[in-house]
Amino acid sequence: MLIPILAFFLNKGNKQLYFKKIILLFFILKLVNEVINNYFYYRLYNVYVLNGIVFSYLKMVLICMIYKSIASTTLLRKGALIGLFIYASALTMYLIFFADGNYYDKIPSSFQGILLITLSILFFYEQIKKPETVFIYALPEFWYVTAVFLHAAGTFFIYIFAKFWLQDATNENDYNNIHGILTIIYNLMIGFAVWKQYRDPFLKTTTTSKPITA
């Protein structure tokens, strides 16, 4: 989790980019969330409310802000706002009517997953439609979205089944392995996205600002 934060401060250029600043904010929030979670969890407090209500909303607001800032069409911008609204409504409904406060209840996370997969597909769709001359992998936002997309897709099933699957304590190891590997890849890729500058491998040029076409 420290990798993207370190990458932000190690990156000499592009710090002025809005979406990178939000990524930094997101990871700081995530770090605080983890510290608080662990602190309370080891003291046997139920962290479900804090985790589910406060941080889930905040994190999704930040993620939607990132998607909104990297969008180049109104489709993704509107998608991020509408998605956030639907997510917030669904999460609120779930927390009020269905949540039982179980620590392994990861259903809210799977809501996040659905929204993130949808937003990522929208991002890729708008990149395909764009009359672009810059390779997609030369864009830092591509690496960010790829990281989020892979993580959301990979953790989707383990989150949905977490509550049921983790009833058997032997599965906890598998859960941690899958989740851990995906999270390491996610953090590394986001670290790379934050560190990366706009550089077109075809044109062999590096720019310090976001290209007009991107």
Next chain:
Amino acid sequence: MFFLQATNSTNVTYVVYFGTFGMLLLAVGLIVFIVIHQRKVIYFQLRMKKMQEEQQQMMLQASIESQEEERQRIAADLHDDAGPLLATVRLYLNENLIHQDQATQLQSIYNAKQIIDDTIQLIRNMSHSLIPPTLKNFGLESAVNDMFQKINGSGSISASARFHDYKRRLKLEYELSIFRVLQELVNNTIKHSHSSFIHLTQNKTDQYIYIRIHHDGEGLTQTEYEKLRDTPQGMGLKNIFSRVKILNSKILFEKDPSNTYYKVTIEIPIEAML
């Protein structure tokens, strides 16, 4: 159904493993597809751009070559025709003229005057070939009629023109370029088509002016024109294309549905009118 029946721990484990693996596979597949697709699109765009640049280069080359050809023709005319005529005049009016008798002097002066008249006529012809005075003074309609009259005079082909609505003239630069295009088209028709007649018509709509040439010989279709235009030999066609493009107009080569005639249509925007 397997997913719905996954009630015991082992089945759930399978579902989680396969589900996670499947989702990751789909996600990676989608990303790889997007990257490959975008690369293909970019390379295609770059290829297209390169081709366009090459075509523009060819057009520029054709335009330069045609200018050079024109200059060489003028230089040759001046050197081969005007040069010897003026040299002859100089011979008649040499220093020995004053030592000769009056009759010889008068004869020499008369001969020199005749040659100077011929030179004036020659230079006038050269000037007219650069900008036809009829076109400049009376417009495209008169210039085309003039050109067709000369063609008819040769007796080898029948040429006629009819301007239906040309009360307002085109701007001079348009008239000149269109006239050059028509000259090239008519020359090509006479040289290559073996047709018995050429008929030119002019019409106008709210947005465009149409000038159409019909002939009954062998002609070109649009595909053939585009193919020939892009060969190094198609200099005249390249010139036509670049002139029409500069005028923001269009040219269309067609075969009549009856397969009897070929027609070439030039579409000029109405803004080109005075």
